[in-house]
Amino acid sequence: MPALLDRQRALRDWVLAPPEAGELPPLPNASLHRDNTLGSLAAVLGDTFPVVKRLVGDACFASLAQTYIRHQPPSEAPLLRYGGGFPAWLAGHAVGRQLPYLGDVARLEAAWAHAYHAAEASPVDPNALAALGDAVEDSVWRLHPSHRFVTSPWPVDLIWRANQVDSGDPAVDLDAARAAGDSHVLLVRPAAEVLLIRLSPGAFALLMALAAGLPLGTAWDNALALDAAFDLEHELTGLLAAQVFSGVELP
Structure with missing residues (x-):
């Protein structure tokens, strides 16, 4: 047997x-x-x-x-x-x-699932930027452990929002959205809800550098290389309000 x-x-x-x-x-x-x-x-x-x-x-x-x-x-x-x-x-x-956008929509949903089930972490105080003073460019910022990035030539976040149950979002004009360039989306769950944040190319470059452990000054240079008008204080203030960071350290 x-x-x-x-x-x-x-x-x-x-x-x-x-x-x-x-x-x-x-x-x-x-x-x-x-x-x-x-x-x-x-x-x-x-x-x-x-x-x-x-x-x-x-x-x-x-x-x-x-x-x-x-x-x-x-x-x-x-x-x-x-x-x-x-x-x-x-x-x-x-x-x-x-x-052709289907695989990238699936990547966004996989990132959403990762963010939803990720570990908890306390967010950084929104006043952290002002508290750093002259040491701001040497500071190293840790992103919340739930974070994920999705980049696509398709407006995957708009497609995702338009296909939620009881969504009031209008149909997505794929041609117009693609003409605007790649979409960069940050997914993060600092509290109960997973947030989808559309990033500008400069903000995306900034956060990618910070996620790699580079100091803020270097990350800022990366952002400026893509957008000479990049406003660091404005972007960081918005990201702090969204509770994207879980730690700030100085060397």
């Missing part, structure tokens, strides 16, 4: 085999187990990528999800992070090629 582990592996391989494989079920009621497994994992992906699901429709998403599950099943028991490879996989799929 096969060992229990061998039977479990045979059932797993049969569940994940493509439908056209035509293999016989290894155990009685295996079809029910397959349907429950694929349906449950597809529901997990649907919860993580609700906008993608809305954009392609329920039936198409169910097919995409089950194909992805067979391609990349979960590798660990907690499913909060499952689907991390879905955006890249989706971008290479035929549906992703027909809707």
Whole structure:
């Protein structure tokens, strides 16, 4: 009689085999187990990528999800992070090629899920900038641990907002939005709600440098290289108000 582990592996391989494989079920009621497994994992992906699901429709998403599950099943028991490879996989799929913004929308939703489940951290006092005085350019600013950046040639944040339940946002003019240049979005959850903050190119360069551990003076130079009129005090004041930072240090 096969060992229990061998039977479990045979059932797993049969569940994940493509439908056209035509293999016989290894155990009685295996079809029910397959349907429950694929349906449950597809529901997990649907919860993580609700906008993608809305954009392609329920039936198409169910097919995409089950194909992805067979391609990349979960590798660990907690499913909060499952689907991390879905955006890249989706971008290479035929549906992703027909809707070229779909993979980037999925990246935004994956970043949202990361921010939502990230660790807590106390925000920096909004008066921190003024308190630094002459040492401001040497200061090192830590971003909140929930932060994620998403850059796309598509207006992914506008697409995301327009496809929320009961959204009052108007339809997105993709051509006009793309003509305005790449969108840079910061996602962060300093409190209960995940914030989506559209960044200017200068602010994006500033925060990318700060996230890499560079001092504020260097990050400021990076921002000025993209925007000679970049207003550091104005940008930092807004970011502090949004509670984007969790620490400020001096060398």
